[in-house]
Amino acid sequence: MSIETEIQPVGSPAVGAPPAVAAKCSASRRAVALGAFTSAYAGLVHLVVAPEHLGHWWVFGVFMIAVGVGQIGLAGWVLRRPGTSSAMVGILGSLAIVAVYFVAHTRGIDIGPAGDDGHGGGHDAETAGPAAIAATVGELVTIGAFITLLPLMLRRRVVNLLGALGLGAWALWLLGGLG
Amino acid sequence: MTLTRREMLKLGLAGSAAIALPVRRMVRADDGPGRISESRLPEPFTVPFAALQVLAPSRVDATTDYYSITQRPATAQIIPGFDTPVWGYNGLVPGPTIEAQQGRRVVVRMANALPATHPTLGYLPSTSTHLHGAPSRPQYDGYANDLTLPGQWKDYVYNDVPNGRTIWYHDHAVHHTAPNVYMGLAGMYLVRDPLEQGLAIPQGRYDVPLMIQDALFASDGSLLFDDDDESGLMGDVILVNGRPWPVMRVERRKYRFRILIASLSRSYRLALDTGDPLTVIATDGGLMAAPQPVTRLPASTAERYEVIIDFAKYPIGRRVVLRNLSNKNNVDYPDTDKVMAFDVVDEPSSTEGNSIPSVLDPNNPVMALDPALAVARRSMKLDRGGGQWTISDVIWDDIVASRFRKVFANPQLNDVEIWTLQNSSGGWFHPLHLHLVDFKILDRNGKPPRAHERGPKDTVYLGENETIRVIARFGPHRGRYLVHCHNVVHEDHDMMTQYEVGTGGDDPITSAPAVWGTPPAP
Structure with a gap:
């Protein structure tokens, strides 16, 4: 049974359902609400910091606005149509944003006008500010919440993938690959 | 549906990496082990003064002195009881002093x-090494993007300094000048000439370079880099020649002190606690026309002033303190009002060079520049915008983005120009430095330059809401040269632009690039 058929829209009671199914639906609704809230919250943070990034380079600013609007839009979509598709988009999208944050604040990203030298050197890793950390926490909670909405086999694969990514990041740090 | 324990573990691996690894960098960069407590710092005037080490040439021939310098990590004992990791030229902090004779060529490998x-x-x-105060060819001038990577080396050729002067060499790498200099990549370079050597001013052991800096230290003795959100680094420890608030033993006679302000950001207003004058005899570009006694000597980053202090008037046993009265927009700490002390301990063992001639160098061509010679007038505005420090709304990244084509000005070789420098922003001062040229200050806020500024300059203190006019002859080389704020934190973020003298000059990046490998003996 796919998640589309399991999850009730938020606010619609699982009238007449057996207790186990009702509990499952209730947990799923909480996950939807939590994931939507943290996604919208991360989106708001991105919109708030967008002007500062626009000042650095317009591409960074536009990226922040797009991310913010996307995250808020995702929250609305998940609330309206909770299901595997919206959950997977939320997970992959949030994961992509966390990945950008991780690289930007560990290795640095070699794009934009602030190239460090005339020979093609890259940007330094930025200091992770409170806003960036706050948004990332929101995205991680979003991922965690939406994972619980996935069908079992897909959920297992996604969790294993995230575990491998985390293990790889820590291994890279231990080997000195993160500077 | 909730997460299982195994799922939590796997997600925890990812989540902890995503949060902790970037934050770890922030903690390391901003907080480190925390500032050392004041009780662990030495009392001012308890650490003995140390003269700077002089570097001997590796080889000398008929025309050239060859030097070898390696930038490498080392450990210095700056705060008593602590080892401080540093980067030094030949492992020394401050770097070894090069003593050059005007007219001889110098090659530094x-x-x-x-x-x-x-x-x-x-x-x-x-790194990129700038000989600050020398009119070097573009490829030897320490252009910010002419970089030498770890494992590379480069020959810097200097043969253009027109007269005796106190200059210095320091790192100038794009976006990293401040931390590189802070780690120790700065040293003095003294150029002597027959005029200066022939004057009866203090020479030899009575001619003493003083490199003044400030620093913050962590509780483990390491240097703490806190640039206050890119506004500047203001240390709570004043260092002279790498020693905190040192005390120097002096004889009852005149001494010549070659003062270099090598702080990253702090500016100073030097004064003797006796109220007696410091007699300024030379500025950035060499001797003044006549000595200028001042009771207060404002000096900002990268400025050099040679002053004579006469200790003959003090009895043996007297301590004279060189104080720092500070300037607006510094961040001051309890002991940053002191620089060093002089203990008068003996009668003079020599009376040679124990005078202050009334005429020093009346013929410096820069000081003869007349505004009527100017063929162009330009204005340069120093400001803050878009989260960056700007020069006439341009930042260095704009220059990089233009593939180094964008220039603030394009004077022709040997043109005389007047530049108006304006700091219209409150809350900041900017020591502005022009590479290649010496200039004369025409006026400061419409008034004549201050007494200590009436000599050839290459860096000028531009206080908040100040406007200064300077005049210079642009040469002796064609090519692109930097102009920047010498609060090097501002320079790094990103208060730097460039001008080009004439056309067809040597390219500062490609004409003499660094090479890989172990450098052979020069």
Whole structure:
């Protein structure tokens, strides 16, 4: 049974359902609400910091606005149509944003006008500010919440993938690959 | 549906990496082990003064002195009881002093043997060495993007300094000048000439370079880099020649002190606690026309002033303190109002060079520049915008984005121009430095320059809401040269632009690039 058929829209009671199914639906609704809230919250943070990034380079600013609007839009979509598709988009999208944050604040990203030298050197890793950390926490909670909405086999694969990514990041740090 | 324990573990691996690894960098960069407590700092005037070490040439021939310098990590004992990791020219902080004779060519073989990353900030320490105060050819001028990577070396050729002067060499790598200099990449370079050597001013052991800096230290004795959100680094410890608030033993006679302000950001207003004058005899570009006694000597980063202090008037046993009265927009700490002390301990063992001639160098061509000679007038505005420090709304990244084509000005070779420098922003001062040229200050806020500024200059203190006019002859080389704020934190973020003298000059990046490998003996 796919998640589309399991999850009730938020606010619609699982009238007449057996207790186990009702509990499952209730947990799923909480996950939807939590994931939507943290996604919208991360989106708001991105919109708030967008002007500062626009000042650095317009591409960074536009990226922040797009991310913010996307995250808020995702929250609305998940609330309206909770299901595997919206959950997977939320997970992959949030994961992509966390990945950008991780690289930007560990290795640095070699794009934009602030190239460090005339020979093609890259940007330094930025200091992770409170806003960036706050948004990332929101995205991680979003991922965690939406994972619980996935069908079992897909959920297992996604969790294993995230575990491998985390293990790889820590291994890279231990080997000195993160500077 | 909730997460299982195994799922939590796997997600925890990912989540902890995503949060902790970037934050770890922030903690290392901003907080480190925390500032050392004041009780662990030495009392002012308890550490003995140390003269700077002089570097002997590796080889000398009929026309040229050859030097070898390796930038490498080392450990210095700055705060008693602590080892401080530093980067030094030949492992020394401050770097060894080069003593050159005007007219002789100098070749410095500069190797970068620094580690792959800065110990706390984590960047790759590329370097570019600027001989500040020398009209070097573009490829030897320490152009910010003419980088020498760890494992590379480069020959810097200097043969253009027109007269005796106190100058210095320091790192100038794009976006990393402040932390590189802070780690120790700065040294003095004295050029002597027959005029200066023939004057009866203090020479030899009575001619003493003073490199003044400030620093913050962590509780483990390491240097703490806190640039206050890119506004500047203001240390609570004043260092002279790498020693905190040292005390120097002096004889009852005149001494010549070659003062270099090598702080990253702090400016000073020097004064003797006796109220007696410091007699300024030379500025950045060499001797003044006549000595200028001042009771207060404002000096900002990269400025050099040669002053004579006469200790003959004090009895043996008297301590004279060189104080810092500070300037607006510094961040002051309890002991940053003191620089060093002089203990008068003996009668003079020599009376040679024990005078202050009334005429020093009346023929410096820069000081003869007349505004009527100017063929162009330009205005330069120093400001803050878009989260960056700007020069006439341009930042260095704009220059990089233009593939180094964008220039602030394009004077022709030997043109005389008047530049108006304006700091319209409140809350900041900017020591502005022009590479290549010496200039004369025409006026400060419409008034004549201050007494201590009436000599050839290459860096000028531009206080908040101040406007200064300077005049210069642009040469002796064609090519692109930097103009920047010498609060090097501002320079790094990103208050730097360039001008080009004439056309067809040597390219500062490609004409003499660094090469890989171990440098052979010069």
